Amino acid sequence: MPPTPTQCALAWPHRSTRLVSPIFHLSTPPSTCSPSTCASHACWCSSRRRFSAPPKRSSPPKLAHAGADIFVAFSPERVDPGNPDYHIGNTPKVVGGVDEASTELVNALYEQIIDEVHPVKSTTEAEMVKLLENTFRAVNIALVNEMAIMCDRMDIDIWEVIEAASTKPFGFMPFYPGPGIGGHCIPLDPSYLSWKAKSVGFHNRFIELATDLNTNMPMFVVDKLVRLLNEQGKAVKGAKILLLGMAYKANVHDTRESPAIDI
Numbered sequence: 001m002p003p004t005p006t007q008c009a010l011a012w013p014h015r016s017t018r019l020v021s022p023i024f025h026l027s028t029p030p031s032t033c034s035p036s037t038c039a040s041h042a043c044w045c046s047s048r049r050r051f052s053a054p055p056k057r058s059s060p061p062k063l064a065h066a067g068a069d070i071f072v073a074f075s076p077e078r079v080d081p082g083n084p085d086y087h088i089g090n091t092p093k094v095v096g097g098v099d100e101a102s103t104e105l106v107n108a109l110y111e112q113i114i115d116e117v118h119p120v121k122s123t124t125e126a127e128m129v130k131l132l133e134n135t136f137r138a139v140n141i142a143l144v145n146e147m148a149i150m151c152d153r154m155d156i157d158i159w160e161v162i163e164a165a166s167t168k169p170f171g172f173m174p175f176y177p178g179p180g181i182g183g184h185c186i187p188l189d190p191s192y193l194s195w196k197a198k199s200v201g202f203h204n205r206f207i208e209l210a211t212d213l214n215t216n217m218p219m220f221v222v223d224k225l226v227r228l229l230n231e232q233g234k235a236v237k238g239a240k241i242l243l244l245g246m247a248y249k250a251n252v253h254d255t256r257e258s259p260a261i262d263i
Helices: 011-020 037-047 100-111 123-154 158-165 189-198 205-215 217-231
Strands: 071-074 093-097 117-119
Touching: 011 037, 037 071, 037 123, 071 100, 071 123, 093 100, 093 123, 100 117, 123 158, 123 189, 123 205, 123 217, 189 205, 205 217
Parallel strands: 093 117
Antiparallel strands: 071 093
16 A cells, blocks of 8 residues: 555555455555545455455365455554564564454464464454554654643753653653654554544544644744754854754654654
């Protein structure tokens, strides 16, 4: 699937399934999907003459007997670029299928290469897992970014505050302020979830506020830079300013959605 959009587009998975269906019988995208996307994709597969609906079976069929069956599951990608401690093998894998057979197939696939596989009851729950994980990060980053702005006004060292708060062994998880959020998931997935929620008449005020806070962090950085220059009797025009790091996070070369670009 292509990089995560902020709205649902099924043309790519439909096209991919059409291309690989003569060879592969299990479709399990890793990219972010809004809840019910894979179920809709399964319905699309079963509606095509060349596909048959995934049969209800208590155990997965042997590939030789799969015929034209397309089994649809979802297993969200879990990666942390630049983190040497976690890789695909030792990061628990969530899986869910549109039916029991699809779940068993995707579970059997990943059990061969991953230490821990955690099945859920459907693709819808698996899709929401990814959105919860990334929205959790975006919202907490927005909170600590707002705290950083507030502490800047109060002349309080936010870094020392976070370090001290982190000594609490329960009920606190440290997040750190920055110039915004970047990458191809964290900035986009909350908006994707908010878009899906609107389709059922639900307004995600918390998510939209977090998105607004994170989006405006580059402006806060620029405003602070201007203020610091003025305190030294310098104007922005003509000043030599060094930007260290254009990637969206440390130790990666990925600039997608990097707030450094806006700065």
